[in-house]
Every structure is written in C-alpha cells, then in structure tokens.
Amino acid sequence: MEDNILEIKNLSTSFFTHLGEVKAVRDVSFSVEKGKVLGIVGESGSGKSVTALSCMRILQEPGRIVGGEILFKGEDLGKKSNKEMRAIRGNDISMIFQNPMSSMNAVLRVGDQLTEPLMEHTSISKKDAMKRAAELLSLVQIPDAEKRLRAYPHEFSGGMRQRAMIAMALACDPELLIADEPTTALDVTTQSQIIKLLSDIREKLGMSIILITHDLGVVAEICDSVVVMYGSMIMEEAPVDDIFHNACHPYTLGLLNSIPVVTGDSKNTRLEPIPGTPPNLLQPPPGCPFAPRCAYAMKVCTEKAPQNTQISDNHRSMCWLLHEDAPDNFLKRGNPIVR
Amino acid sequence: MSDKDIVLQVKNLVKYFPVKRQSIKAVDDVSFSVERGTTLGLVGESGCGKSTTARSIIRLYKPDSGDILIDGEDISGLSRKQLLPYRKKMQMIFQDPYSSLNERMTVSDIISESLLVHNICAPKDRKDHVISLLNKVGLSAGHANRYPHEFSGGQRQRIGIARALAVQPEIILCDEPISALDVSIQAQVINMLEDLQSELGLTYLFIAHDLSMVRHISKQMGVMYLGKIIELVDSEELYKNPLHPYSKGLLAANPTQDPRITKGDILLKGDVPSPLDVPSGCRFRTRCNYAKPICSEIEPELKGTDHQVACHLYQ
Numbered sequence: 001m002e003d004n005i006l007e008i009k010n011l012s013t014s015f016f017t018h019l020g021e022v023k024a025v026r027d028v029s030f031s032v033e034k035g036k037v038l039g040i041v042g043e044s045g046s047g048k049s050v051t052a053l054s055c056m057r058i059l060q061e062p063g064r065i066v067g068g069e070i071l072f073k074g075e076d077l078g079k080k081s082n083k084e085m086r087a088i089r090g091n092d093i094s095m096i097f098q099n100p101m102s103s104m105n106a107v108l109r110v111g112d113q114l115t116e117p118l119m120e121h122t123s124i125s126k127k128d129a130m131k132r133a134a135e136l137l138s139l140v141q142i143p144d145a146e147k148r149l150r151a152y153p154h155e156f157s158g159g160m161r162q163r164a165m166i167a168m169a170l171a172c173d174p175e176l177l178i179a180d181e182p183t184t185a186l187d188v189t190t191q192s193q194i195i196k197l198l199s200d201i202r203e204k205l206g207m208s209i210i211l212i213t214h215d216l217g218v219v220a221e222i223c224d225s226v227v228v229m230y231g232s233m234i235m236e237e238a239p240v241d242d243i244f245h246n247a248c249h250p251y252t253l254g255l256l257n258s259i260p261v262v263t264g265d266s267k268n269t270r271l272e273p274i275p276g277t278p279p280n281l282l283q284p285p286p287g288c289p290f291a292p293r294c295a296y297a298m299k300v301c302t303e304k305a306p307q308n309t310q311i312s313d314n315h316r317s318m319c320w321l322l323h324e325d326a327p328d329n330f331l332k333r334g335n336p337i338v339r
Numbered sequence: 340m341s342d343k344d345i346v347l348q349v350k351n352l353v354k355y356f357p358v359k360r361q362s363i364k365a366v367d368d369v370s371f372s373v374e375r376g377t378t379l380g381l382v383g384e385s386g387c388g389k390s391t392t393a394r395s396i397i398r399l400y401k402p403d404s405g406d407i408l409i410d411g412e413d414i415s416g417l418s419r420k421q422l423l424p425y426r427k428k429m430q431m432i433f434q435d436p437y438s439s440l441n442e443r444m445t446v447s448d449i450i451s452e453s454l455l456v457h458n459i460c461a462p463k464d465r466k467d468h469v470i471s472l473l474n475k476v477g478l479s480a481g482h483a484n485r486y487p488h489e490f491s492g493g494q495r496q497r498i499g500i501a502r503a504l505a506v507q508p509e510i511i512l513c514d515e516p517i518s519a520l521d522v523s524i525q526a527q528v529i530n531m532l533e534d535l536q537s538e539l540g541l542t543y544l545f546i547a548h549d550l551s552m553v554r555h556i557s558k559q560m561g562v563m564y565l566g567k568i569i570e571l572v573d574s575e576e577l578y579k580n581p582l583h584p585y586s587k588g589l590l591a592a593n594p595t596q597d598p599r600i601t602k603g604d605i606l607l608k609g610d611v612p613s614p615l616d617v618p619s620g621c622r623f624r625t626r627c628n629y630a631k632p633i634c635s636e637i638e639p640e641l642k643g644t645d646h647q648v649a650c651h652l653y654q
Binding site: 044157158159160187188189190191192193196214215216217218221223240245254255257258259261270271272273274277278 | 384385491492493494521522523524525526527529530533548549550551552554555588589591592593594595596597598599600602605607608610
C-alpha cells in the first residue's frame with residue numbers, strides 16, 4: 001500500500017459534553033490514494049467534518065480522538081506533538097472550509113493572508129512571497145492577480161473568496177487537500193466553476209483531495225471513490241461508479257432515490273424519501289445506526305453493529321443484509337430499488 | 340388566457356432599494372401569472388431578485404410600481420388594514436427553519452397565532468385545529484406544547500408549513516423551503532408539499548436554486564437574472580429546449596447526479612455583475628457568448644406565447 005497518502009485506521013472521536021459522551025466518529029477506516037479524489041458523503045451530523053478535523057488534529061474542546069491511527073505517508077499524526085503538527089498543517093496537508101465569508105480575516109489584505117503560510121513554512125522573503133501569491137491567484141483564475149493582492153476579502157465575491165481560499169491552501173504545494181463542503185455556500189454556476197478548478201489543479205499538481213459534501217451531484221462529478229457516512233459510521237465505501245450504479249447499502253440507495261433524476265422524464269415520478277430522522281448520537285442505536293429508518297431492517301440490525309462485507313476489491317458495505325445468513329441475500333436478489 | 344383560472348397575477352412589478360444616491364434594482368419589471376392548483380418555479384443565482392419578488396407579492400415590501408392581482412383584485416397599493424383579508428389567502432414558508440420560528444413560543448402558539456389574528460376558529464376548537472394541522476404535516480399532538488429548539492431542521496420546516504396552512508390559504512410562497520435541509524429530508528418535505536397541493540388545491544410559487552428539485556415540483560418555470568425574468572416556460576420544455584443563453588448555462592452547471600454522464604463545458608463564466616451597476620441593454624450580455632452590438636443598446640423584451648424568452652437571438 002505504498003501509494004496511499006493517507007490511511008485512517010479505526011478512528012474514533014468523541015465530544016465529552018455535559019450531557020455525556022457524543023460519539024461523533026466511530027471506528028472509521030479508509031485510505032486516500034495518491035493523486036485521487038476521495039469523497040465523504042453524509043447528512044449533517046454524520047461525522048464527516050469531525051473526521052476531517054481529526055485528521056488535521058484541529059478538534060476543538062471538548063472533542064478528543066479516543067482511538068485509532070491516522071497514517072500520513074506512514075507516520076501516525078495522532079502521535080505527533082503540537083509543534084510537529086504545525087509544521088504539517090498548511091504545508092503537507094491543508095484544508096479549505098465551507099464558508100468563504102467567515103474563513104478569511106476581514107481586516108487583512110488578501111495578499112497578506114496568502115503569504116502567511118509561505119512565511120510560516122518557508123524561508124522566503126516577503127517580496128518573493130508576494131510574487132508567489134500573485135502566481136497562486138492566477139492559478140485559481142483570478143484576473144488582475146497583482147492588483148487583487150491589495151484587496152480586502154469584502155471586495156471579493158463568494159466564488160472569488162473560495163478561489164482565494166484554495167490559493168491559500170495551495171501555497172506550500174500540499175500533498176493532501178481536505179475540502180470541507182467547499183461549494184455548499186455557492187450558487188450552482190459558481191459551484192461548477194470551483195469543481196472544475198479543483199479537478200484541474202489536482203491534475204496539474206498531482207495532489208490528493210478529500211472532498212466532504214452532502215451533495216451527490218458534486219461527488220458524481222469529481223470523485224474517484226466515495227465513503228458514505230451515517231450516524232458517525234461508514235456505511236459503504238466504493239469507487240464512484242459503483243456507488244451510483246451498484247450501491248449495496250440501503251442508506252446509499254435511499255440517498256440516491258431521494259434526489260430527482262435530472263435526465264429523462266422526471267414528471268409524475270414521486271421521490272422516495274428516507275423516512276424518519278438521523279439518530280441522536282448521545283444515545284446511538286446499539287446496532288446499525290440506520291436500522292430505525294431502514295425498510296429492510298431485521299432483528300439483528302437493531303442489536304449488533306453490522307459487519308464489513310467485501311463486495312469487490314475496493315467496494316465494501318456495512319450491512320447485515322449482505323451476511324450469508326441473511327434470509328434473502330440482498331446481493332443475490334439484486335438491488336431492491338432500481339434506479 | 341381567459342379560460343384559465345389565474346389565481347395570482349403579477350404585472351410589471353418593480354422594487355428598488357435605495358443605497359446612498361443609487362438604487363439597487365432588485366426586481367425590475369417582472370410579470371407572470373400562476374394558474375390555480377399549479378406551481379410556478381423561480382430560479383436564478385443569488386441576488387437575482389427571486390426572494391424580493393416573493394416578499395413584494397406578499398407585501399412584506401411595498402412594491403415601487405406594478406400590480407399584484409389575487410383572484411383578480413389588485414393588492415399592491417393596499418394599506419396594512421386593507422391587506423388583512425388577503426393575507427389569509429396567501430402565506431409564506433421561509434428558507435431558514437431556525438430563524439423563522441420564534442424560540443420563545445410553543446409550537447401550538449406559533450401555529451395558532453394566525454388563527455387569533457384572523458379570528459378563524461372558536462377558542463374551544465383551536466386546540467383541535469392545531470392538532471389536525473400537526474397531523475397534516477406529519478407531526479403528532481404530543482409536539483404541540485414543545486418549543487422549536489426541540490425539533491430538527493426538517494421538523495421545524497414542517498412546523499413552518501403547518502403555520503402557513505393554518506389560515507387555509509390559496510397560495511403559498513415557498514422561499515427556498517428545502518435548501519437548509521439534508522438530502523434525505525428534502526424529499527420528505529417535497530412529497531408533503533405535493534400531497535398538500537393535490538389535497539387542498541394549493542397554488543405554489545416555489546423559489547429555489549436547486550434546479551432538479553424545482554423541475555420536479557413545478558409546472559412552469561421562470562428564470563431570473565438581475566431582477567428580470569429572462570425565460571418563462573413550461574418546466575419540461577425548459578429542460579428539453581432552453582432558449583436563453585443564461586438558461587442554457589444554468590442548466591449545464593447543474594450536477595448530473597451520475598458519474599457516467601460527462602458534463603459539457605462550463606458555459607457560464609465569471610460572476611453576476613453588481614445590481615448597482617446593471618449593464619446597459621441586455622443585462623446578461625457581459626457574460627453571454629452570443630452578444631451582438633444590439634445587445635448593449637436595446638433591452639430585449641420577454642416575448643412569445645407559450646415559450647417566452649427575452650433575448651435578441653430570438654426576436
């Protein structure tokens with residue numbers, strides 16, 4: 001597994017609140033291949049952002065990593081000191097956030113913010129750093145880069161701010177970029193521009209990307225493989241084509257069926273929503289977190305956590321229906337919900 | 340047009356917001372009509388005037404000019420007092436289910452507030468009415484005495500819908516009712532809105548930026564750009580045969596939801612110009628690939644019978 005840039009093994013993260021322990025991430029394992037885009041999909045509260053924050057070790061109190069390993073190029077980030085982590089953040093791994101309005105400093109010029117990671121991680125002069133910052137802004141297709149360096153964030157539109165955020169993240173040529181809902185706050189038109197930009201940059205610089213999103217459309221466009229999370233656990237992991245055309249988990253199928261099909265005749269077809277609401281993570285269901293909302297739930301689903309079933313080399317699903325003792329094998333029967 | 344039962348008609352609606360000595364032309368000469376029991380979808384990028392249109396129709400804003408006809412009666416110039424009976428015919432569902440419910444009121448108080456204002460049902464029946472409304476939106480009687488913070492986003496949106504239904508309106512203006520919700524919950528709310536429509540014969544004005552959802556729920560769609568409707572057509576037709584270059588770009592930008600479909604080129608580049616400084620002639624010309632000299636001189640009008648489009652390419 002030489003070509004995996006990041007490997008997460010049995011990661012568990014909890015928030016120790018006054019109400020009790022909230023298990024935000026439970027036993028999550030996945031790996032990111034070099035130069036590939038991994039999508040993490042899930043609803044709000046499913047633990048996708050906390051997984052990312054854990055990787056960067058920027059969890060806020062009362063959050064703590066309670067177990068597992070985060071192997072970045074073979075080294076466990078969980079064991080690094082704060083000083084060592086500072087050298088990695090923004091340099092080897094960088095992150096962009098959902099809201100481009102609030103993740104920039106409103107009282108600093110864009111140029112000063114762009115040069116900050118460069119000054120922090122390299123021994124570059126301010127003048128050269130500014131030059132590099134202008135290059136970065138043109139890399140993310142902001143016209144008039146040199147002039148724009150002197151602008152303040154409020155002079156940028158939402159899309160431009162997100163571009164500037166990406167430029168900032170790219171400043172030190174990171175090997176891994178974690179993008180936490182980078183397009184959620186943007187219009188569809190700007191969203192498609194940003195997605196195009198991310199995939200162009202990935203090709204140009206050969207870095208890996210973890211893309212966190214709740215939008216399956218975004219996943220379809222840019223990701224190579226997908227991790228589906230629900231109730232702080234991984235439900236299914238597969239290459240993107242398998243997720244859309246050979247999904248083997250009722251939750252993934254439910255998600256796919258709750259979005260209207262864009263192509264073909266969409267009229268007169270009713271959406272099939274997933275009934276119910278996501279679980280309360282203070283008292284997560286003892287078995288599969290999805291069992292209370294699952295149309296195919298069996299007795300075992302409510303009692304024991306589901307097993308990992310390997311469907312093919314890189315496709316696995318956590319569902320009791322795939323167990324060989326399940327009454328009517330889910331796989332043999334084919335997908336119950338035809339898309 | 341005369342044989343159709345038009346419940347809401349908007350004629351040349353204009354709403355400007357003054358900013359220093361200039362004005363933001365938020366809604367600039369918008370006209371459309373909605374048939375009873377159907378849904379008109381309004382789409383466009385943020386800042387194009389979708390929400391201002393809805394808020395002007397329900398008179399949260401006073402329009403600068405233009406007519407708003409509800410069942411044939413113009414309400415654009417009415418005073419607060421005169422508006423009261425029309426408010427009963429028209430209700431609104433808001434985007435953010437968190438800020439649109441008063442945190443200090445119980446669900447039952449939130450829903451019954453409009454019953455009090457409009458003096459709709461006798462005090463002894465009020466509780467039953469609230470419970471029947473809660474049941475209608477998929478909540479139970481036990482929820483009536485709780486506070487909004489005890490509910491999830493999707494449930495809060497249901498409370499908002501129950502509040503809108505309380506006065507038995509004919510028209511509901513839905514201002515991005517699903518964009519703050521999770522994917523699996525969005526479909527629940529959309530299905531519920533569809534059921535309520537067929538059960539109660541409601542008319543919706545549905546605003547959203549998620550094009551696939553708008554297409555799913557709407558019969559007709561209007562595409563807005565910088566305060567103007569630039570294309571107004573049957574929603575299936577818009578997807579099959581969009582005419583305006585902006586509509587084409589907007590549709591092309593919509594994710595395909597399928598990795599096997601490779602998406603075409605991005606047709607829309609750049610950002611929407613500032614509404615303070617609207618381009619002369621056609622507002623879209625600065626981003627349009629087909630712009631001709633005439634586009635900067637003359638503003639195209641919305642023309643056509645069934646498929647209306649405002650573009651010099653088709654005039």
